[in-house]
Amino acid sequence: MSTGPQFDSVDMMLNMGPQHPATHGVFRMVLTVDGERVVDVTPHIGYLHRGTERLAEVESYGQVITLFDRVDYISNLNNELAFVRAGEKIMEVDAPERAQYIRVILAELNRVASHLLFIGTYAIDLGAMTPVMYCFRERERIENLFEHVTGARMMHNYMRIGGVKSDVPDDFVPWVHRLIGDVRKGVEETDKLLSTNEVFLGRTRGVGIIDGPMAVSCGLSGPSLRGSGIAYDVRKDDPYEIYPYLNYKVPVGENGDCWDRYYLRVLECYESLSMIEQCLNQLPDGPIMAAGRRIARPPAGEVFSHSENPRGDLGVYLISDGSDKPYRVKIRPPSFCNLIGLRPMTIGSYIADAVAILGSLDIVLGEVDR
Amino acid sequence: MISGLKGMLVTLRWLGKRNITANYPKEHLPVQERFMGFPGLLWDETADEPFCTGCMVCVRECPTQCMTAIMHDNPNAVEGKSHRRKIIETFEINLNRCILCGICVDVCNFDAIAMSHEHELASFARTGARADLGLLLDLGRKFQAEVVWAPKSADRNVASVVLTKRAAAEAAKVAAADAAPQADAATLEASAKEEPSEERGS
Numbered sequence: 001m002s003t004g005p006q007f008d009s010v011d012m013m014l015n016m017g018p019q020h021p022a023t024h025g026v027f028r029m030v031l032t033v034d035g036e037r038v039v040d041v042t043p044h045i046g047y048l049h050r051g052t053e054r055l056a057e058v059e060s061y062g063q064v065i066t067l068f069d070r071v072d073y074i075s076n077l078n079n080e081l082a083f084v085r086a087g088e089k090i091m092e093v094d095a096p097e098r099a100q101y102i103r104v105i106l107a108e109l110n111r112v113a114s115h116l117l118f119i120g121t122y123a124i125d126l127g128a129m130t131p132v133m134y135c136f137r138e139r140e141r142i143e144n145l146f147e148h149v150t151g152a153r154m155m156h157n158y159m160r161i162g163g164v165k166s167d168v169p170d171d172f173v174p175w176v177h178r179l180i181g182d183v184r185k186g187v188e189e190t191d192k193l194l195s196t197n198e199v200f201l202g203r204t205r206g207v208g209i210i211d212g213p214m215a216v217s218c219g220l221s222g223p224s225l226r227g228s229g230i231a232y233d234v235r236k237d238d239p240y241e242i243y244p245y246l247n248y249k250v251p252v253g254e255n256g257d258c259w260d261r262y263y264l265r266v267l268e269c270y271e272s273l274s275m276i277e278q279c280l281n282q283l284p285d286g287p288i289m290a291a292g293r294r295i296a297r298p299p300a301g302e303v304f305s306h307s308e309n310p311r312g313d314l315g316v317y318l319i320s321d322g323s324d325k326p327y328r329v330k331i332r333p334p335s336f337c338n339l340i341g342l343r344p345m346t347i348g349s350y351i352a353d354a355v356a357i358l359g360s361l362d363i364v365l366g367e368v369d370r
Numbered sequence: 371m372i373s374g375l376k377g378m379l380v381t382l383r384w385l386g387k388r389n390i391t392a393n394y395p396k397e398h399l400p401v402q403e404r405f406m407g408f409p410g411l412l413w414d415e416t417a418d419e420p421f422c423t424g425c426m427v428c429v430r431e432c433p434t435q436c437m438t439a440i441m442h443d444n445p446n447a448v449e450g451k452s453h454r455r456k457i458i459e460t461f462e463i464n465l466n467r468c469i470l471c472g473i474c475v476d477v478c479n480f481d482a483i484a485m486s487h488e489h490e491l492a493s494f495a496r497t498g499a500r501a502d503l504g505l506l507l508d509l510g511r512k513f514q515a516e517v518v519w520a521p522k523s524a525d526r527n528v529a530s531v532v533l534t535k536r537a538a539a540e541a542a543k544v545a546a547a548d549a550a551p552q553a554d555a556a557t558l559e560a561s562a563k564e565e566p567s568e569e570r571g572s
Contacts, residue, residue, distance in 0.1 A: 063433035066471045130381055137390055144402070151406035151485065157471040165476070169404070193380050196373040 011039055014351065018047050022125045022355040025365030029342075029358070033351055041346045041354070043339060048369040056329035061087055061161060061296035064326060069155045071331060072367040074117055075310045077103075077110040077146075080159040082307045083329075085240060086316040087161035089303040091296060098286040099163040100241045105176065105279045106149065106158070108272040112183060113142040114310035115265040115272075116190075118362045122262060123194055125359040126203045131194045138186035145179055148172075161296050163289035173280055180273050187269045195263060204259035208345040208357035211256055218341045221334050222312025223264045224361055228256035234308040245282065246275050258360040265362070297324045311335050311362055335367040403517060406470050406485035408501070410509030411461060412519070417452040417529030419444070420507060421482035421521075424458040428474035428483060436467035437474070453532040458482075461506055465491060466499040481521035486513035 017028035026047035032040035052071055056064045068083040069076045081103055088095060095103070120135030143153045149168050150158035158165050169175075194200055210218070215228040225232055233250045235243045251267035253260030300322040306315035312334025319328040338361045345357045392399050401407070412421050424441025444457035474483050486509040492498070501509075513519065521527050525535065 059433055060431075062473060063431070066433050066469060066473070130377070140390075147405055148402040149404070151402075151404040151472065152470065155469065155471065157473070165472075189380050193377040197377055198371065198373055 009034065016354065018044075022359060023365070024121060024359075024363065025368075027358075027363070027365055027368070029354065031346075031351060031354060036350050036352075038346050038349055038351060038354060041343055043342055045336075045339070045365075045368050048365045050366075050370065052370040053329055053331060056326055058325065060324045061298075061326065064329065065159065066155070066157050069157060070366065071333070071370060072309065072311065072314075072335065072364045073154065074364050075110050075114040076154055076156055077106045077158065078114075078307070078309045079314065080156065081107050081241075082305070082309070082314045082316050084159045084161050085307060086303055086305040086318045087296065087298070089305050090298045090301060090318055090320050091161060091292075093162045093290045093292055095163045095290055096287045097242070097284050099288045099290075101279050101283050102164055102168055102288065103159060104241050104243070104246075105276050105283075106146070108276050108279070109142050109145065109176075109179075111310045112187075112269050112272050113139045115269050116142075116183075116187070118265055118310075119190055119194070119262070122359045122362075123200070125355050126200060128194060128197070128200060131190050134186055134190045134193065138183045138190075141179055141182055141186075145175060148175065160289065162292055163287070167288050173283065176276065176280055180276055184270070184273050187266065187273075191266055195266060201259065203353075203356055204262060204360070205257060206255070207258045207349060207353045208360060209255060209257045210341055210345050214344055215256065215341060218344065219337045220312070220341045221337060222309065223261055223268065224312065224338045224341060226250065227253035227261035227264050229254060232313075234306055234313050238306065240305075240307055242279070242282075246278050248275050258356050261360045261362075297322070306332065309334050311364065311367070312338060331370060333367040333370065335361075335363040335365075336370075339363055339368060401487050401489070405487055405489075406472050407487045407489040408465055408468060408470065408485070408491060408509060409463060409474055409483050409506070410486035410488070410511075410513050411458070411503070411506040412482055412484055412510040412514060412521075413507060414452075414527075414529055416531075417446055417454070419446055419452060419454070419529075420458055420510075421480050421527060422458040422461065423454050423456045423480055423482070424461070425456075425480065427477050427479065431473050431477045433471060433473060434467045434469055436464045436469075438462050450533075452529045453536070454529070458503065461503045463501045463506060464499060465501050481523065481527045484510060484513055484519065486510065487516060488512070 011032050011034050014031040014033050015028065016031060017023045018026040028044040028047070030042045030044065031038050052067050056067055059067065065080055065083060068079040071079050116135040116139045120132035123131040146156060147153050149172065150156035210228055212228045212230050215225050216230060221232065229252055231250050231252045234240070236250055248271050251264050251271065253264050298320045300320055302317070302319040304315060304317045306313050313332070314334055315332030317330035317332070318326055321327040342358065342361065346354055349357065414421050424439045426439055429437045429439050439461045440459045441456045442459040444452060444454050446452035447455045470485065472485050475485055488509050524531050526532065
């Protein structure tokens with residue numbers, strides 16, 4: 001074919017991370033590249049390992065909630081919800097309805113905040129500097145509400161096994177109504193700014209494609225799975241809390257590329273906002289904490305419960321030996337499992353797209369390493 | 371191209387608007403009322419002493435073991451100014467370890483500790499993160515002045531309320547004893563036996 005002299009070509013190893021701005025934490029990929037094409041990718045994890053599961057074995061049930069705040073530090077309330085639901089299952093208590101509504105409102109708000117952070121940082125990964133400002137502005141409003149309700153902006157320690165710590169302030173409902181209006185406007189603005197931009201489309205359309213069966217066999221969940229056209233959502237398929245009483249759609253992508261995974265999250269923001277609106281209209285009065293002993297001392301046994309995190313299906317496997325401390329807490333982190341999809345997505349693409357693909361998985365390294 | 375212009379339009383709409391960010395070291399945004407800053411120890415004005423008795427329940431429940439506390443006999447209780455027989459002598463919080471979770475406030479039975487609004491305690495000293503009793507009481511006093519703070523169970527913890535209640539109970543007992551002087555010896559004996567246990571209960 002070519003008339004010039006023939007060279008022996010050899011694959012090159014390219015190290016990316018652990019200190020790379022696009023990895024959103026400390027994550028290292030070793031790419032094997034043939035020219036501009038990625039032939040193989042090996043992820044190296046463990047830089048942010050904090051021993052959460054071990055720590056949970058030496059702390060009481062009330063203290064473990066503070067650890068779950070820190071597992072996935074972008075969607076703290078969703079994590080708390082996952083743990084307190086496991087705790088409620090093993091203690092065989094049910095949270096009062098008002099507490100469940102409050103928890104769902106806050107968890108859905110946190111989902112919006114988490115997706116906004118994703119949209120902003122994903123745009124930055126791909127070279128768009130403006131959307132992150134809009135996203136952080138809206139996220140800031142949500143964090144302000146969290147501070148007003150729970151007393152902290154990120155590490156809330158607000159949910160309890162059997163309810164929530166304290167009732168919401170009196171101006172909660174009008175505040176959230178106002179907030180939803182503002183955030184919806186902000187999401188629409190960001191949507192206009194980014195979603196149909198040619199440069200953005202060029203970087204994400206048809207990049208990092210993973211088909212449905214492959215996504216399932218890799219164990220993906222959440223938006224990364226739904227982007228490939230599989231409508232699996234724990235809120236629909238294994239309903240918990242008050243989700244059966246809410247009316248919402250589960251957005252599904254078509255092609256399983258980066259743009260689908262991105263745009264799903266934008267759509268999910270709108271869905272979550274409408275869910276919060278429904279919750280506010282249905283919010284009942286009543287107690288916020290189930291009657292029971294103050295110190296959780298569940299009977300010996302083991303339970304598994306899972307819930308829909310912004311990143312996917314977060315599972316908590318809890319074993320109790322009858323003492324006031326869990327015997328074992330196993331976390332099934334969605335980020336870690338989604339990371340398995342990185343290899344099939346990246347192989348065959350350009351080096352420059354590796355960042356786009358990693359970003360579209362929306363991993364949080366705190367959760368990957370625990 | 372068209373979408374690029376559409377995006378430009380979105381940004382242009384914000385061009386002349388007011389800043390929504392604050393120039394941090396020069397401007398401080400206010401915190402919300404429930405904001406949880408570093409914990410502070412509260413001050414009982416009525417007895418002029420801290421609420422804290424050094425019962426160690428917060429020390430045991432702290433997820434990061436950031437606290438130490440030592441109690442001693444309360445001199446004010448001997449004088450009859452306070453109902454607290456024991457009172458805090460030293461209390462230290464390692465602010466580097468504190469994760470601001472608020473568990474200590476939840477478990478406290480004496481309304482003695484609260485999450486203050488203070489969150490900027492950076493210092494140049496190596497020991498700057500060790501908050502001793504004096505600093506913690508300052509944080510608490512500042513917090514009490516800032517917000518309208520009320521104890522959760524004033525009838526058990528505020529010295530003047532408890533002492534008045536006790537005095538009233540004592541007076542009622544005396545009055546009851548005066549009203550029934552002809553009571554027979556057996557009942558008198560029984561009530562005499564009950565008295566010390568009541569004392570302990572209160």
